[in-house]
Amino acid sequence: MKQDYFSANNIKHIDYKDVTILKKFLNPNGKIMSHKRTGVTSKNQRQLAAAVKHARFMGLLPFVAK
Amino acid sequence: MQENENNDKDIAILPETESGDSKVYELGYLLVPSITEEDVPTIYGNLKELVSSFGGVMISDEMPVMINLAYTMQKTVQNVRNKYNTAYFGWMKFYMSADKILDLKKKLDLDANVIRFLILKTVKENTIAAKRFVHKDISRKRTPMTKSNESEEVVPINKEEIDKEIDAMVAA
Structure with missing residues (x-):
């Protein structure tokens, strides 16, 4: 992913309930992928990280996947 | 103030x-x-x-x-x-x-x-966009395939009509 996924798809607010989108930015262990891998802007990367953490708290995403 | x-x-x-x-x-x-x-x-x-x-x-x-x-x-x-x-x-x-x-x-x-x-x-606007974008991704992948198929279809040519058109152009 070279370009910012969120601005390419015109997503202004990253929602923690959008698990299908958030899963694109997790590695097989369920960790959040780095800035370098995602190619997302800094602002969106911060929003993304917060959204993933909220989704984890609500049991929508795992903290660790084996 | x-x-x-x-x-x-x-x-x-x-x-x-x-x-x-x-x-x-x-x-x-x-x-x-x-x-x-x-x-x-x-x-x-x-x-x-x-x-x-x-x-x-x-x-x-x-x-x-x-x-x-x-x-x-x-x-x-x-x-x-x-x-x-x-x-x-x-x-x-x-x-x-x-x-x-x-x-x-x-x-x-x-x-x-x-x-x-x-x-x-949060904001009052709808922030969920998952379903729409999944469809978009699929359509993007498929479009080049369908386009190439369409271009191969040849429209049958009616020779008489073309002859008439050419005659009309020559006459003009």
Whole structure:
């Protein structure tokens, strides 16, 4: 992913309930992928990280996947 | 002085509610799976009532649906530790004044039907876009395939018509 996924798809607010989108930015262990891998802007990367953490708290995403 | 003026402007933009300084909040919650399917709407209604009792004005919401949790959750109710692998997940968006939201949180903390909940500040616009973009990705991949097929289809040529057209052009 070279370009910012969120601005390419015109997503202004990253929602923690959008698990299908958030899963694109997790590695097989369920960790959040780095800035370098995602190619997302800094602002969106911060929003993304917060959204993933909220989704984890609500049991929508795992903290660790084996 | 200037700050006060700015605050007044912000309040004016927000819709009219009981108190001026209302913000948009989202409440996500997980309900205990021991509730039967028939009872879910009543509990969902009770939660809505609870929010509106604190002066909350609904924007959008979704019925709780049964989901498999990504990991096992624990909650102790009356000194009994309960474990959950499934739950009903639902959410609602609403306007509420900032000083009431803490009271709402205290009420929800005591609710035995709620395993967990999450209160977030958000915007009133719909923030879910998942389904639309999944379709977009598929269509993008397919378009080059269909285009190449279409170009191969040859329209049968009617020779007589072309001859007539050429004659007409020559005559002109």
